[in-house]
Amino acid sequence: MYYYWGGNLDDCYPILMEPMDQNAKAIGYLIDRTQKRLKLSLTHRLQAANIDLTVEQWVVLDCIHSQGKPTQNQIADLTFKDAPNISRILGHLVAKKLIVRETDEKDRRRTNISLNEKGVALFAQAFPVVQALREESWQHLNQKEYQTFVRILNQVFENLS
Amino acid sequence: MYYYWGGNLDDCYPILMEPMDQNAKAIGYLIDRTQKRLKLSLTHRLQAANIDLTVEQWVVLDCIHSQGKPTQNQIADLTFKDAPNISRILGHLVAKKLIVRETDEKDRRRTNISLNEKGVALFAQAFPVVQALREESWQHLNQKEYQTFVRILNQVFENLS
DNA sequence: TCATAACAGTTGTTATAATAACTAATTTAC
DNA sequence: GTAAATTAGTTATTATAACAACTGTTATGA
Numbered sequence: 001m002y003y004y005w006g007g008n009l010d011d012c013y014p015i016l017m018e019p020m021d022q023n024a025k026a027i028g029y030l031i032d033r034t035q036k037r038l039k040l041s042l043t044h045r046l047q048a049a050n051i052d053l054t055v056e057q058w059v060v061l062d063c064i065h066s067q068g069k070p071t072q073n074q075i076a077d078l079t080f081k082d083a084p085n086i087s088r089i090l091g092h093l094v095a096k097k098l099i100v101r102e103t104d105e106k107d108r109r110r111t112n113i114s115l116n117e118k119g120v121a122l123f124a125q126a127f128p129v130v131q132a133l134r135e136e137s138w139q140h141l142n143q144k145e146y147q148t149f150v151r152i153l154n155q156v157f158e159n160l161s
Numbered sequence: 162m163y164y165y166w167g168g169n170l171d172d173c174y175p176i177l178m179e180p181m182d183q184n185a186k187a188i189g190y191l192i193d194r195t196q197k198r199l200k201l202s203l204t205h206r207l208q209a210a211n212i213d214l215t216v217e218q219w220v221v222l223d224c225i226h227s228q229g230k231p232t233q234n235q236i237a238d239l240t241f242k243d244a245p246n247i248s249r250i251l252g253h254l255v256a257k258k259l260i261v262r263e264t265d266e267k268d269r270r271r272t273n274i275s276l277n278e279k280g281v282a283l284f285a286q287a288f289p290v291v292q293a294l295r296e297e298s299w300q301h302l303n304q305k306e307y308q309t310f311v312r313i314l315n316q317v318f319e320n321l322s
Numbered sequence: 323t324c325a326t327a328a329c330a331g332t333t334g335t336t337a338t339a340a341t342a343a344c345t346a347a348t349t350t351a352c
Numbered sequence: 353g354t355a356a357a358t359t360a361g362t363t364a365t366t367a368t369a370a371c372a373a374c375t376g377t378t379a380t381g382a
Contacts, residue, residue: 026295027299028199028203028298031196031314032241034317035192035196036369037318039369041321054336054338056337071360073360082341083361083362084363084364085338087362087363091362107347109348109360111361136321139320140320141313149314150191152302152306153310155300156195156298156302157194157195157198159299159300160198160199160294160298201339217368218367232331242368242369243370243371245331245332245334245370245371246368248331248332248333249332249367250368252332265330268329271331272330324382325380325382327380327381329379330377331375332376334374335370335371336369340365342365343362346361346362348359350357352353
């Protein structure tokens with residue numbers, strides 16, 4: 001039997017299709033819909049809080065906040081996005097006057113990114129919203145389950161490296 | 162302590178930031194990167210097999226295959242996409258001559274979707290590719306771990322309903 | 323029955339994802 | 353020391369995601 005990526009799981013449970021290898025599971029489908037709902041929830045909460053940030057913009061803003069003064073490539077690596085997307089997302093953040101682009105003195109190919117005052121303020125405003133979502137998303141689950149979940153998720157990640 | 166959505170997890174392990182509620186975890190970040198890699202893997206495998214389908218087009222094609230003759234709204238519900246996106250994805254599938262749109266006789270608002278011969282053939286061609294990915298993504302993990310994973314993932318999903 | 327609400331689908335807009343092709347700066351190798 | 357390769361970032365293109373606004377069809381209710 002197997003479950004498949006892309007089909008109806010009938011109220012969260014996989015469809016039994018036919019006798020087959022038990023190792024073939026609809027991981028993609030299951031992950032996809034939860035990821036989609038998490039992202040949409042954050043989008044709505046940011047809007048409800050009158051915070052003018054998309055989820056992706058938040059991810060990048062958060063990355064810059066945690067890194068201090070990363071280059072665009074560093075942001076790309078850390079957020080698992082590619083260079084063109086980072087370039088454009090940073091463009092939006094610059095347009096919103098949240099960050100500053102500075103050409104690196106030693107290597108003029110590089111651009112160092114940092115939050116300005118408004119960026120720091122918006123991060124502080126958005127963080128509690130994100131934090132609340134994290135807590136709610138993890139309701140009814142304990143520390144051990146979290147560890148198991150992370151281990152399995154990372155195993156899947158590694159399996160495809 | 163908490164882990165955060167959007168930041169560097171340093172080789173798959175969460176960053177320790179400060180003493181805090183243990184229930185706040187970077188679920189979004191962890192799910193996001195694995196989902197992204199799964200999707201990219203399938204994209205590359207379909208390309209390598211010379212199958213002209215995007216992942217989303219595959220998901221919709223697979224849904225139609227499993228449902229027989231769904232309406233567009235049914236496809237939207239089953240794939241967790243919205244009506245406009247389904248409309249456009251179906252547009253691509255029609256352009257590729259893989260599916261047929263038919264106005265419902267009894268309710269002329271509805272459009273019934275079905276695979277044509279070429280669509281069935283392409284499904285048959287793509288399915289083993291998807292199946293192989295599913296098996297590989299689940300390597301080194303057993304049935305019990307799969308069940309645990311699904312349960313936790315669906316709990317997170319429900320937490321945000 | 324006729325106005326109104328609900329429903330199914332389409333079109334337009336903005337943002338993200340992935341790839342390709344490009345410029346400019348720096349390193350490397352001969 | 354200079355040509356070639358590499359690296360950092362940008363721009364262009366196609367597809368998807370989410371939302372708003374729209375057309376056309378069916379159902380509801382006074």
